[in-house]
Amino acid sequence: MSFAGHHILIVGGTRGIGRATATAALALGARVTATGRTAESLAALPEGIEGTPLDFTDPASVAALAGAIGPLDHLVLSASDAVAWGPFGELTEEALRAAFEAKFWGYWRVIRALAPKLSEAGSITLVTGAAARAALPGTSGLAAVNGALEAMARVLAVELAPRRVNTVSPGMTATEAYSGMPDEARAGMFAATAAKLPAGRIGAPEDIAQAILLAASNPFLTGATLDVDGGAHLAR
Numbered sequence: 001m002s003f004a005g006h007h008i009l010i011v012g013g014t015r016g017i018g019r020a021t022a023t024a025a026l027a028l029g030a031r032v033t034a035t036g037r038t039a040e041s042l043a044a045l046p047e048g049i050e051g052t053p054l055d056f057t058d059p060a061s062v063a064a065l066a067g068a069i070g071p072l073d074h075l076v077l078s079a080s081d082a083v084a085w086g087p088f089g090e091l092t093e094e095a096l097r098a099a100f101e102a103k104f105w106g107y108w109r110v111i112r113a114l115a116p117k118l119s120e121a122g123s124i125t126l127v128t129g130a131a132a133r134a135a136l137p138g139t140s141g142l143a144a145v146n147g148a149l150e151a152m153a154r155v156l157a158v159e160l161a162p163r164r165v166n167t168v169s170p171g172m173t174a175t176e177a178y179s180g181m182p183d184e185a186r187a188g189m190f191a192a193t194a195a196k197l198p199a200g201r202i203g204a205p206e207d208i209a210q211a212i213l214l215a216a217s218n219p220f221l222t223g224a225t226l227d228v229d230g231g232a233h234l235a236r
């Protein structure tokens with residue numbers, strides 16, 4: 001796998017799965033641009049990765065990025081700032097709308113604005129989530145947000161062809177997304193999840209990054225969803 005001569009933009013490249021993808025793409029020869037919301041998160045990017053500001057909940061911020069960025073070969077979307085956990089009867093409309101805003105509408109805005117910048121041999125990879133199809137109690141909100149993206153992506157693979165569009169669906173992955181939890185509770189949740197998975201462990205950001213770069217680079221892969229979840233979509 002080589003990305004030499006390719007420009008890859010990673011939305012949500014300052015942390016977690018996006019940062020691991022940016023680092024791996026750089027090692028494979030890509031020119032890498034990564035987005036983050038704050039000057040602090042952009043300043044902490046590894047050397048060699050170009051940072052650019054983006055808050056995809058703000059249409060003006062998306063328009064500014066589209067105005068500033070040049071031609072692209074690959075677009076990776078790996079960002080979210082709101083989750084909608086909880087039993088269906090307890091998940092509020094407000095929480096679910098916030099989760100759609102913080103992921104579905106953000107991805108939608110960025111793809112609308114940047115698809116015209118993609119080379120014909122290029123690709124879009126959307127990071128979704130195992131909840132979309134695993135049918136686990138308490139995940140109807142996550143399923144709705146990520147399932148909507150997966151359904152949309154398959155249509156985009158046809159409409160935007162020959163550009164390729166794929167989704168990568170991670171299971172629970174140890175990233176900064178869980179840094180707000182107390183250490184003990186987080187470790188307990190990770191261990192309990194790992195025990196239920198065929199793979200016997202939860203994911204590392206690098207596991208997901210490898211699949212994202214496979215999706216971006218394989219010229220015969222489009223309209224696909226790669227489940228990189230340790231078997232979460234199988235476990236009940």
Ligand SMILES: NC(=O)c1ccc[n+]([C@@H]2O[C@H](COP(=O)([O-])OP(=O)(O)OC[C@H]3O[C@@H](n4cnc5c(N)ncnc54)[C@H](OP(=O)(O)O)[C@@H]3O)[C@@H](O)[C@H]2O)c1
Pocket residue numbers: 011012013014015016017018035036037038041042054055056057077078079080081102103106127128129130169170171172173174175176177178
């Ligand atoms: N970790 C998991 O267990 C897991 C499981 C399934 C699916 N996923 C999905 O995988 C993707 C990445 O998750 P992660 O765990 O790597 O997350 P993370 O470590 O929390 O990183 C989130 C990234 O998104 C950016 N971001 C957040 N809100 C944004 C906004 N409004 N506009 C633009 N960028 C924004 C952050 O940038 P700044 O902080 O620099 O602003 C950061 O780079 C997400 O779509 C998530 O839903 C994760």
